[in-house]
Each structure stands twice: as structure tokens, then as C-alpha cells.
Amino acid sequence: MVAVDADRPDRTALREPAAALRDGGLVAFPTETVYGLGADATSVRAVRRIFAAKGRPADNPLIVHVASPDHAWALVATVTPLARALAAEHWPGPLTLVLDAAELPAETTGGLTTVGVRIPAHPVALALLEEAGVPVAAPSANLSGRPSPTTAAHVLDDLGDVVDWVVDGGPARVGVESTVVDARGRRPVVLREGGIPREVLAAHDREPSAPTSPAEPHRSPGTRYAHYQPRCRVDIAPQGAAVRRSAELAAAGLRVGLVAPHPAPTGVRQVARPDSTPALAALLFTALREAEAAGVDVVVVEAVPEEGLGRAVMDRLRRAAAD
Numbered sequence: 556m557v558a559v560d561a562d563r564p565d566r567t568a569l570r571e572p573a574a575a576l577r578d579g580g581l582v583a584f585p586t587e588t589v590y591g592l593g594a595d596a597t598s599v600r601a602v603r604r605i606f607a608a609k610g611r612p613a614d615n616p617l618i619v620h621v622a623s624p625d626h627a628w629a630l631v632a633t634v635t636p637l638a639r640a641l642a643a644e645h646w647p648g649p650l651t652l653v654l655d656a657a658e659l660p661a662e663t664t665g666g667l668t669t670v671g672v673r674i675p676a677h678p679v680a681l682a683l684l685e686e687a688g689v690p691v692a693a694p695s696a697n698l699s700g701r702p703s704p705t706t707a708a709h710v711l712d713d714l715g716d717v718v719d720w721v722v723d724g725g726p727a728r729v730g731v732e733s734t735v736v737d738a739r740g741r742r743p744v745v746l747r748e749g750g751i752p753r754e755v756l757a758a759h760d761r762e763p764s765a766p767t768s769p770a771e772p773h774r775s776p777g778t779r780y781a782h783y784q785p786r787c788r789v790d791i792a793p794q795g796a797a798v799r800r801s802a803e804l805a806a807a808g809l810r811v812g813l814v815a816p817h818p819a820p821t822g823v824r825q826v827a828r829p830d831s832t833p834a835l836a837a838l839l840f841t842a843l844r845e846a847e848a849a850g851v852d853v854v855v856v857e858a859v860p861e862e863g864l865g866r867a868v869m870d871r872l873r874r875a876a877a878d
């Protein structure tokens with residue numbers, strides 16, 4: 556493991572992890588969303604190691620991370636005007652653009668003809684990517700099905716035995732993953748909710764008069780699988796109802812944790828007290844892991860309005876709570 560300053564990372568400290576990436580190694584690194592488990596996207600062997608380490612289904616494609624738009628465009632067959640516009644506005648940032656892929660291993664693209672590319676908004680990730688000089692395929696650095704990691708400690712808990720390097724750049728700022736957008740057409744199609752709200756992307760819709768599509772016409776392959784689940788139950792309470800709900804569960808004899816903007820009642824453990832939707836996004840995965848570590852039977856999380864970043868938060872929460 557190597558720890559670097561989140562804002563001004565020491566380049567020399569990143570040389571060895573960068574060399575490991577070029578040599579086919581597995582390197583976990585911070586991004587603004589969550590920690591990624593990186594490997595050379597052009598190396599079949601390196602990418603296979605990612606799937607083996609995570610226990611990830613082979614048909615779930617990886618996002619390829621690069622440090623500049625030119626490096627991103629080198630990975631795709633066609634750069635659409637929509638992709639250029641979205642990149643100009645949101646890169647570096649929590650936005651993954653899905654485009655027709657150029658030559659890339661089928662292991663990286665999950666056998667699809669498209670590829671997801673993104674430039675992360677994190678000085679450590681950018682420095683590492685520049686230093687490595689190869690495109691880096693990186694899913695979230697958790698075991699498949701577990702909450703995504705927002706600190707280096709989470710990565711070590713899940714994958715400490717199998718990674719070659721963990722670059723510690725402090726806690727992830729956004730806390731939910733990138734928004735995945737199909738940018739092949741004239742309008743952005745959201746495949747996974749994430750750090751850039753859907754409402755923000757609507758400004759790029761060039762076909763306002765097109766027939767409205769069903770609510771969820773397409774989804775990313777990864778959204779099909781069980782995900783984000785800690786080893787305790789997750790209970791979503793409507794806004795304003797979490798405290799009472801947690802008290803009821805405690806009265807029924809359960810060990811209960813609470814994630815809500817209000818103080819926990821007697822007999823309930825306060826796991827986190829987020830006072831806004833961005834605050835909940837930033838600490839949600841940490842809170843799920845802390846609830847699990849505290850040995851609670853159930854963690855009650857208070858819902859947030861399903862708008863803006865709240866869409867991504869509620870998506871993660873529902874899948875954490877699913878059976």
C-alpha cells in the first residue's frame with residue numbers, strides 16, 4: 556500500500572504502482588466516486604485477473620479510465636457530437652460514456668461491441684493514469700455483490716490478498732459511482748444512475764420532440780446483478796419515519812443501526828447522521844460496512860427524494876436492501 560496526498564500526490568510514489576499496471580498487475584486506486592480495481596485494459600491476462608479477484612460475471616463489461624479525451628477517443632470507433640459535448644462539460648468527472656468500441660479485448664468489453672470510457676476527477680487517479688501510460692480498466696474495488704469501497708481500508712477488507720498495490724488517496728468525495736450514458740445517438744440514454752444527475756444531462760438532449768421512451772429502456776449489464784449488500788439486513792424507511800421504525804425493530808429484540816439526519820432513539824445505534832442527499836451519497840457505502848462491522852441485525856436508512864443525486868442514492872439503497 557502507498558498513501559499519497561489526495562490533492563497533490565507525490566509522483567515518485569506512484570511510479571511503482573504505475574509500473575505494476577504496465578506489467579499486468581492489479582492496482583486499486585481512488586477516484587472521486589469510489590475506489591477502482593485497475594488493470595491494463597489492453598491486456599487479456601491482466602483483465603482476467605480483475606474478474607477472478609472480484610468473482611465478477613464475465614459478461615459484465617468494465618469501464619476504461621484514461622487521463623485525457625484524446626486517450627478516450629483512441630479507444631472508440633466513432634466519437635459522436637453528443638459524446639464530445641458531454642465530455643467537454645463533464646470530464647474529468649463522474650460520467651462514463653458508452654460508445655462503439657475500437658480494438659479492445661472482449662474480456663474488457665464483456666463481449667459487447669461498445670466500451671464505457673471515463674476521465675475521473677481525482678488528482679491521484681489522473682497522476683497514476685498519466686504515469687502508467689496505458690488505458691486502465693477498473694470496476695469498483697469490492698468483491699462482487701458487496702458495497703462499493705470508498706476508502707483504501709474497504710479495498711483491503713475485500714481484496715487485500717489479491718491486489719498488487721493499493722494507492723490510498725483518502726475517502727472518495729462523491730461516494731456513488733459514475734453515471735453510465737449511452738452517447739452513440741443524438742440523445743443521452745442513462746444506463747446507470749450515478750454522480751451526474753439525469754436532470755443535468757437533459758440539457759444535451761438534441762431531440763426534444765422524439766417519442767418518450769419507457770422509464771428504463773436500457774440498463775447496464777451490471778445493474779442486473781445483486782450488488783451493494785452488507786452482511787446485515789437493510790431497511791429503507793420513508794422520509795421522517797426512520798427513527799420510529801428503528802425503535803420498533805429494537806423493541807422487537809433486534810440489534811438496530813440508524814442512518815438518518817435525526818438522533819437515534821435509546822437502544823438504537825447511530826451509524827451515520829447525513830444532513831443532505833450529497834452527504835448520504837458520500838457516506839452510504841461506508842455506513843453499510845460500518846453497520847455490518849458493528850454486528851447489527853438490521854440497519855434502517857432514511858430515504859431521500861428521488862431527484863438529482865437522490866436517484867443514484869435510492870438505486871444503490873434499493874439494491875442493498877433487496878433479498
Ligand code: TXA
Pocket residue numbers: 586588589590591592615616617618649651653664667669670671675693694695696731732733734735746747774775776777778
Ligand atoms: O464510478 C465508477 O464508475 C467506478 C469507478 C472506479 O470509476 N467504476 C465502476 O465500475 O462503478 P463497475 O464495474 O463497478 O460498474 C460499471 C458499470 C456496470 O454496471 C457495467 O455493466 C456498466 O458500467 N458498463 C460498463 N461498460 C458498459 C458498456 N459498454 N455498456 C453498458 N454498460 C456498461
Ligand code: MG
Pocket residue numbers: 694695703
Ligand atoms: Mg461495482
